Amino acid sequence: MTKASNTRHTILQKAFDLIYKKGYQTTSIDEIIATTEVTKGAFYYHFKTKDEMGIAIINEIVKPTMQDAFIFPLQNASSPLEEIYRMTESLLFDTPFLKLEYGCPASNLTQEMTPWNEAFAQALNELILEWQTTIEKAIQKEIENGTVRSDINPKQVAYFVMSSYWGIRNFGKAYNDTDCYHAYLKELKQYLDQLK
Amino acid sequence: MTKASNTRHTILQKAFDLIYKKGYQTTSIDEIIATTEVTKGAFYYHFKTKDEMGIAIINEIVKPTMQDAFIFPLQNASSPLEEIYRMTESLLFDTPFLKLEYGCPASNLTQEMTPWNEAFAQALNELILEWQTTIEKAIQKEIENGTVRSDINPKQVAYFVMSSYWGIRNFGKAYNDTDCYHAYLKELKQYLDQLK
DNA sequence: ATAAAAACATACTAGTTAGTATGTTTTAAA
DNA sequence: TTTAAAACATACTAACTAGTATGTTTTTAT
Incomplete structure (x- = not known):
């Protein structure tokens, strides 16, 4: 797994954890990038x-x-x-x-x-x-x-x-x-x- | 039913309709008062x-x-x-x-x-x-x-x-x-x- | 080694949110 | 009819939202 695809997968995994607990709508992108320690730029590079x-x-x-x-x-x-x-x-x-x-x-x-x-x-x-x-x-x-x-x-x-x-x-x-x-x-x- | 308790019930009923359709979290108070044609003052008089x-x-x-x-x-x-x-x-x-x-x-x-x-x-x-x-x-x-x-x-x-x-x-x-x-x-x- | 693209970083924006501050109007008891 | 409380109205705020603009760094093919 390349470093980039690893970043992508980390985001998905941590975001899943949050969404499973709190729901999709109430899980904010700010929250996701805070727990993944990924910046907003990285997030929006991987997902439109x-x-x-x-x-x-x-x-x-x-x-x-x-x-x-x-x-x-x-x-x-x-x-x-x-x-x-x-x-x-x-x-x-x-x-x-x-x-x-x-x-x-x-x-x-x-x-x-x-x-x-x-x-x-x-x-x-x-x-x-x-x-x-x-x-x-x-x-x-x-x-x-x-x-x-x-x-x-x-x-x-x-x-x-x-x-x-x-x-x-x-x-x-x-x-x-x-x-x-x-x-x-x-x-x-x-x-x-x-x-x- | 007094006019006031009627207001309260209208809010609850219309809010229920919206929440049933869209979910609780994503139904905003602004949306509720818009569809009920009740002002924010009235809303927060009836509900803390x-x-x-x-x-x-x-x-x-x-x-x-x-x-x-x-x-x-x-x-x-x-x-x-x-x-x-x-x-x-x-x-x-x-x-x-x-x-x-x-x-x-x-x-x-x-x-x-x-x-x-x-x-x-x-x-x-x-x-x-x-x-x-x-x-x-x-x-x-x-x-x-x-x-x-x-x-x-x-x-x-x-x-x-x-x-x-x-x-x-x-x-x-x-x-x-x-x-x-x-x-x-x-x-x-x-x-x-x-x-x- | 270098150039170009991929991957990431930072600072911002415009819109929305629940809730508040400060009023005015309506109702009802005396 | 007066008066006090109940009922409502308007304008605001601070925090948060998804998404963007504009960069810098890292990777990779040549």
Whole structure:
């Protein structure tokens, strides 16, 4: 990695941290360059606007991280249904960069930006769709294996799994307590088992 | 209603509309007083700070609306399980002040404010807890009636129902399309039926 | 080694923000 | 009808915002 591309990546990483904690709109460029110890000139050399940086965060930070955390593991899983549960549990409890009080980065950005920023909506849609498709295919695989009932609709299950995950992360934020995570996981297990 | 309390209520209502669409942080007081045609003097006579207005919106606008929309109907329902489905469907498709592209007001505010504003967190917690308790009691009632399996855990179901609702509203925002609502509702019905 | 481009640095600007200071008008009780 | 408080109006401020203008330094190809 060259020095310049390292600067760029540092900005994206530190900006992501701030935005994950505080939201996109309320994280100022002055704040970003203060914590990265990069000057404004450097910042605007790498990014034409704040929004361009925001999109880059989605594509270059959030997307690869998400792919490593739950796209690839699920694609390679021998028991996809079990993997969905295991992965959810791991995301809620063991993923170090995800914090109870800050929720899910993709969900946060969707909520904040999507209604009025087309470019953010586009970038986030690609992200979400990839996740969704992976879950759908995982369920489809189970059906073909005969390990999930044939009357189950993979698309519906994908929406249900993802929605409930997004929702429970918002609950975690609200209560700032992992109790709801435990209750959610128990019910998720029930739900997934009943698909068999 | 006196003229003064009418002014106050107008501010809260119009401010809610703006905040629901654009978020709390990015809705400025100047914008609120412009759309309400109220002066800054009037605004700051009724509310000491912007945050005080925000809390008032939760308690005086969001809370009563939510109680009318899904607390009271569920408390009085003869078939609570069916009512949960019917209500969710109605919230997604028929409730006029809720818009696909803007998500769920309570969820939006939770996501935006909770991590760093204690007063918002407190007000929203009360709101959410009331919703949660109502669903729990509804399931409990079904169990006592023998219309829901006795091994079902009402608390877990409440979390699952609410989380999935919050999540799917975020999906609606992301895709700006009701297709995901339809898929979600079908799966919600499956899930609820299986509790019987 | 040199020149040109890439990468970064500093100082500034115009617009916006929540909130205040200091008024005037309206309401309602005596 | 007077008077005091409630309700509102106007003009301002200090801090912050994204972005720019105009530089200097570093890197890289020749």
